[in-house]
Structures are given as C-alpha cells and as structure tokens.
Amino acid sequence: MSISDAKVLSTVPLLDDEARWINLVKITYQDPKGASRTWESAERRTRPKDGEIDGVGIVAILNNPTTGRKELLLQRQYRPPVDCVTIEVPAGLVDADETAEQAAVRELREETGYVGVVTETSPIMYNDPGFCNTNLRMVHVSIDMSLPENRDPRPQLEDGEFIDVFTVPLDNLWEECKRLERDGCAIDARVGTIAEGILLAQQLKL
C-alpha cells in the first residue's frame, strides 16, 4: 500500500467534551464603533502555555555547491481533513521551551533526515484569521548537500506519520504546483503562496 491508498471512511460531528486536539469558541468582542458583537472561532488545544505560536513551517533549500542548483524540499502526506495527499513544506508543532528555530531544525531532521542551518525567521503568520487563531513562523533553513551528514538522510517518523520527501527546482515552483495539482495532489497554502511570490518577482522584475 502507499500514501495514495489512504482515505476517509466516515465523518461524524465532534462534540466538545470528546475533542482532544481542537475546540470551538464563541467570542464576544467590541467592534471599532464600540458595539458588542459575536464571532465563532476554531483553536488548537496544543499551543504551549504562554507560547506565542502553534508551530513552524520550514523552507528548506538544498544547495548543491558544485552545480549551484537550488531545490526546495517538499513532502507528500495524506491529510484526513482534506481527504487528499497534500504537498507541504516540512512543518511541526513547537514543544514547550523551544524556539521557532530549534523546532525547525528538530522537525526537519525528524521528518526528512536532513541537517541544515537557519538563515531567516519570519514574522508570526496567521493561517486563516477570520476562522481560527492557528499561526506559525516560517523558518528558512539552508542544507549544504556537500556535507557527509546529508548524503544519506534518514527520517525518524512517529507511529502514524507517513511522509514522502521530494524536491523541486525553486525557480519553477509555480508550474510545479500546477503540475502536482493536475496529478491529484492538494497544494498547501505555504507552498502555493511562496510560488506566487517567486512568480511575481520574476514577472515584475522585483
């Protein structure tokens, strides 16, 4: 069997008292004119106490010093919420007392086996702020492919994690996203939106 054999068997309403990972809240807020209004929101239950982010996304770039090629590390993974194999950057939830950069280096090693160096950390980004409070920082990691530790990378996946790692040329990411969608994959917003930014920079000569 392979990742594409995974599928939803059934979906039922989830009651608040049996939910372990996520929950819904009703927010009463004062609008900009001083009126009281309500809003519905979804949340993760896993954010560390006093933590500012749920997780990190990792823009891991494989650098080949000989050829000069820049490849982006991506993952194929079955995701029950969308009942599809998604194309995502490596990512993970942040542990308590862990910085975004520490989480990124750890998750990259666990999920892909690669060892890299952090080059950039993004502002906190909100995934869908009209719908939920989930957020992350994006961490850019440079992977030197000439180093011995990156010659034979071995992921250490947890029970229940099934991840295929692959790479695409960074300068053609927009077309790669369109091709992967035609092949039946669901494009994660981080992958598709980085591709948009690269496309805009190329088209508009930014």
Add this chain to the structure above:
Amino acid sequence: MSISDAKVLSTVPLLDDEARWINLVKITYQDPKGASRTWESAERRTRPKDGEIDGVGIVAILNNPTTGRKELLLQRQYRPPVDCVTIEVPAGLVDADETAEQAAVRELREETGYVGVVTETSPIMYNDPGFCNTNLRMVHVSIDMSLPENRDPRPQLEDGEFIDVFTVPLDNLWEECKRLERDGCAIDARVGTIAEGILLAQQLKL
C-alpha cells in the same frame, strides 16, 4: 473610535448545536498501511454545495503607468479569533454559482472600490490541512491607476465590516511585514508568504 479600539470582551466554549458558521468533525480514515485511525478537523459551514473552494484571496497590484511603480493593496482589519488588527490581502467567501475570478473582482470592488483585470488564478490552496479543510484560490488582479474609475475608489462595506485599505511597495514586502508586526499588527499568512517568495527570488536571483 478606530479599528485598534476593537477588542475581545469574553470567550466561551461554542457548542455544536449553537454554531452557525463553523463546526468540528471526527474523521475515521484508513492510513497508508490499511489501519483505521481517527483525526479531528474544523470546517466552515458556508462552502457552496458542490463548491470546491470556500473563498478567494486577491493579489491586487496597483500599476502606475507613468512612474512604473508596483504597489500591493493591503487591508487592516480587526479579527476576533486573533484579537488583533491583521494585515491581509482583500478576500472573501465565494457565492454559489460564482467563479473564483468573478468573486475576486466583486470582493475587490466591494472592499476597496478598485476595479481591476484578472491576470492569474492559483491552484486551490489549503490554509492548514492538518487542522481544517478551509481553502481558497488566489486571484491576481491588475489595477490600472490611470483609469478614471480608479481615481476615487469607494468601498461598499457591509454592516459590521471595518476595513482600512493601504498600499506598500511590492519589492520591499518582507521588510514591510516586519515593520507592521513591530507596529502591533498580525500578519496574515498569504501576505507574509508572498513576501517570503519575493525575498527568496531576490536573494537567490531566481
């Protein structure tokens, strides 16, 4: 009063039978090895029946034919789920029987008053596919600032919508995001990730 005067007054658990906009589900799925597992997911209740997307995000670029400047249209908006003023691209939910492009042109006119031409439509992108099924297409819209209809744009906001429209230079979006975060705003993932793509293209000469 202004947008920054809005604030959360109280937050309580939301029960499934009183939720109108969103809901939680428990999914039973077959994993890639054939084992049965469960997953928790959040959903919007507003996706059109048989519709493929919840909404659209709009990359609206103001083109000044005289100066050649490219500015990105952004919005400041108070968002109860994050209890903060967010920086977002114009966006909206798709009506039944409406294409992504039609929704983008309509929402852009309603939220900002600008009239533009669609230049690109993205693959479907999933906002947070380990947590929820919400998705969108990004639609790129070019706004010709020399046209009379774009000289005095007037938004037509719904009751309860409070949106400030502003622009930033597209080639410096990453630094603008960092500045806006320092000023106390929350950066939406679309804005921050487009900035990342532009930064990568500039740094790596893609």
